[in-house]
Amino acid sequence: MGGPAAAGAPGGAVEGVVTRLIVDIREKRLAGRPVLGSLAFSLDEGEVTAVVGPSGCGKSTLLRLVAGLDRGVTGTVRWSGEGARPVPNLGVVFQQPRLLPWRTVRQNLALAGADPVEGERLLERLGLAAQADVWASQLSLGMARRLALARALAVDAQALLLDEPFASLDEGNQRLARAVLAEQLLRRPVPTLLITHDLAEAVALAHRVLVLSPGPARLLFDQAVPPGVRTDPALAAATVAALRDLAR
Numbered sequence: 001m002g003g004p005a006a007a008g009a010p011g012g013a014v015e016g017v018v019t020r021l022i023v024d025i026r027e028k029r030l031a032g033r034p035v036l037g038s039l040a041f042s043l044d045e046g047e048v049t050a051v052v053g054p055s056g057c058g059k060s061t062l063l064r065l066v067a068g069l070d071r072g073v074t075g076t077v078r079w080s081g082e083g084a085r086p087v088p089n090l091g092v093v094f095q096q097p098r099l100l101p102w103r104t105v106r107q108n109l110a111l112a113g114a115d116p117v118e119g120e121r122l123l124e125r126l127g128l129a130a131q132a133d134v135w136a137s138q139l140s141l142g143m144a145r146r147l148a149l150a151r152a153l154a155v156d157a158q159a160l161l162l163d164e165p166f167a168s169l170d171e172g173n174q175r176l177a178r179a180v181l182a183e184q185l186l187r188r189p190v191p192t193l194l195i196t197h198d199l200a201e202a203v204a205l206a207h208r209v210l211v212l213s214p215g216p217a218r219l220l221f222d223q224a225v226p227p228g229v230r231t232d233p234a235l236a237a238a239t240v241a242a243l244r245d246l247a248r
């Protein structure tokens with residue numbers, strides 16, 4: 001079965017190779033009101049695409065459509081690739097951590113289908129090893145969010161969908177979690193959609209930045225992040241400033 005592992009579907013071995021996500025949305029309505037307008041983009045293998053836009057413009061709605069959790073849309077959302085299923089095995093971080101409260105940290109990983117060795121490694125890496133046998137209900141919000149990230153990264157996903165994965169983390173843990181995600185993407189470069197409101201975060205992690213309009217969101221522009229930006233703070237700051245100007 002395909003679908004978002006973080007939402008409860010089993011993880012496990014990769015079936016088929018997901019090479020691309022192709023989104024061509026004309027309109028998405030919720031409760032009779034348009035929440036997404038014209039949005040067309042694709043996401044290729046090994047590519048991190050950041051989606052940036054103002055609060056309420058429809059970013060989480062877009063993630064739900066891409067995750068196959070909502071199918072009512074005018075337009076298409078399609079995964080392609082050799083042997084790809086309609087919705088591949090996804091590692092998803094939702095805006096809320098969505099943990100099983102009366103299961104331990106370790107059990108939350110196991111029930112999502114996490115690889116046990118990878119799960120332990122990620123707990124260690126994300127500073128959660130000491131909490132492995134603690135109930136999820138007893139975690140702080142920052143710990144819960146790090147566990148949600150560990151779960152998405154440990155399920156051997158064919159693609160990652162990350163909705164503000166570093167929200168509510170203090171500066172040190174934000175830096176740590178970003179580094180863990182970057183490491184993981186080097187080890188396993190799966191197509192990744194990163195939703196964020198933070199242009200600096202987008203430029204630091206993504207190959208491309210899609211900037212959305214206020215809701216109903218339409219694509220304002222789709223900008224490649226030049227190679228070398230990540231290792232040059234001055235170039236990164238200039239890129240953020242240029243994107244901010246373009247988004248005005």
Ligand SMILES: Nc1ncnc2c1ncn2[C@@H]1O[C@H](COP(=O)(O)OP(=O)(O)OP(=O)(O)O)[C@@H](O)[C@H]1O
Binds near residue numbers: 215
């Ligand atoms: N179930 C729903 N029924 C009706 N309207 C909804 C529903 N869920 C979301 N909306 C509306 O759709 C719009 C887009 O919401 P969405 O959560 O996708 O925005 P967002 O860009 O992710 O916001 P934020 O950055 O604040 O998280 C908002 O106006 C919201 O009120």
